[in-house]
Amino acid sequence: MKTDLALHQQLVAPTDTATAIHTEGLRKVYQGGKDGPVALECLDLTVNKGEFFGLLGTNGAGKSTTIGMLTTLVTPTAGIAWVAGHEVSADPVGVKSRIGVVSQANTLDRALTVLDNLAFRGRYFGMSASAARRRALDLLEQFDLADKASAKAHQLSGGQARRVMIGRALMHLPEVLFLDEPTAGVDPQAREDLWQIIGNLHKAGQTVVLTTHYLDEAETLCQRLAVIDHGHLLACDTPEAIKATSGAQTVITVRYDADAGPVEGAVRRIPGGPHDIVIDGPTLRMRTTRPDGVLGHLLREGGAVGLTVRDAATTPPSLQTAFLTLTGRDYQP
Missing domain, CATH: 3.40.50.300 (P-loop containing nucleotide triphosphate hydrolases)
Known part of the structure; x- marks a missing residue:
């Protein structure tokens, strides 16, 4: 040695x-x-x-x-x-x-x-x-x-x-x-x-x-x-600083028991917007930099139009969302 x-x-x-x-x-x-x-x-x-x-x-x-x-x-x-x-x-x-x-x-x-x-x-x-x-x-x-x-x-x-x-x-x-x-x-x-x-x-x-x-x-x-x-x-x-300073967004996903289209208008008026919203059948996916209270709004607004939430998930800012924010597109290796 x-x-x-x-x-x-x-x-x-x-x-x-x-x-x-x-x-x-x-x-x-x-x-x-x-x-x-x-x-x-x-x-x-x-x-x-x-x-x-x-x-x-x-x-x-x-x-x-x-x-x-x-x-x-x-x-x-x-x-x-x-x-x-x-x-x-x-x-x-x-x-x-x-x-x-x-x-x-x-x-x-x-x-x-x-x-x-x-x-x-x-x-x-x-x-x-x-x-x-x-x-x-x-x-x-x-x-x-x-x-x-x-x-x-x-x-x-x-x-x-x-x-x-x-x-x-x-x-x-x-x-x-x-x-x-x-x-x-x-x-x-x-x-x-x-x-x-x-x-x-x-x-x-x-x-x-x-x-x-x-x-x-x-x-x-x-x-x-x-x-x-x-x-x-x-x-x-x-990695933590990149996620924090890039404006990386929290992703909130809700799956209702029927098509989520009727709730879109009300969801877009949720405080803290504008929010990036994508609807795919019963699934609504929202990207936001101000996630506090949003999930509760989604439950209430869905109920107001007769929709019941079957599943919900909140994904905090990640390198994936940071890359999306930095480049304007999803990360595809």
């Missing part, structure tokens, strides 16, 4: 800043040059050391493009980015030596054993053969994969492969760990296991940057979130 710590000290440049990532005006335009389709527009972002930071957005929002630029795989069209104190475009080698990356695709070498997949990564970063093997075995034990050390990559389940990829990315003790949709395509139990592993890494002090299109994943794991849509940063704060 001393060898590993010494390696870490050599790799990390001394710094007095608490910032792990900082971008200014980061922009990416694909095919067609500066007038082509914009994948990311003028991203200003700061991630603190030791933070669990999430990039949340639907597929094609610009999350993977952002990760690609921060990890030197994608060249920015404009703007500048620093990762672990090194400017991405000017010093890509310095950045690569200080980051670990887990991509969406399975990039394990199918010809190697699980142990060798990790050990060879350590050797690539300058570890001795014995130090790399020790570090690999420690990580496999930590991730409950010690019994898979001699297995080939193609013999692993999807969740096991993701755990091995995370272990491989941690071989050289990176300052920042990038996870690009790490739970996409895995079964629910494997997803829970990955959540626990990633959460434990953060508790131990690891800076983590996660891209995800799963709202529950973002809310469960991330201390702060950047909400990205169509290449634009819409919000950046804690």
Whole structure:
């Protein structure tokens, strides 16, 4: 372990800043040059050391493009980015030596054993053969994969492969760990296991940057979130603050015993409006920023036109409703 710590000290440049990532005006335009389709527009972002930071957005929002630029795989069209104190475009080698990356695709070498997949990564970063093997075995034990050390990559389940990829990315003790949709395509139990592993890494002090299109994943794991849509940063704060400051609405759903149409006019006059109301047969759904007393009004107004409430539910502001408020459309991963 001393060898590993010494390696870490050599790799990390001394710094007095608490910032792990900082971008200014980061922009990416694909095919067609500066007038082509914009994948990311003028991203200003700061991630603190030791933070669990999430990039949340639907597929094609610009999350993977952002990760690609921060990890030197994608060249920015404009703007500048620093990762672990090194400017991405000017010093890509310095950045690569200080980051670990887990991509969406399975990039394990199918010809190697699980142990060798990790050990060879350590050797690539300058570890001795014995130090790399020790570090690999420690990580496999930590991730409950010690019994898979001699297995080939193609013999692993999807969740096991993701755990091995995370272990491989941690071989050289990176300052920042990038996870690009790490739970996409895995079964629910494997997803829970990955959540626990990633959460434990953060508790131990690891800076983590996660891209995800799963709202529950973002809310469960991330201390702060950047909400990205169509290449634009819409919000950046804690999940609770985003829900509170975006004007996210409470959703109240009532199912009557007959068509809810006759009650619509009276419901629209409920104090605190205007309310966003959708009627689908006997079901009335209302979005409101002032939910106090609304459910009682719905019961009374329904009774006034001869309708009986069969079912009712109140859903408080969530990332789902925050996204709706920020973008004007429902969240569709």
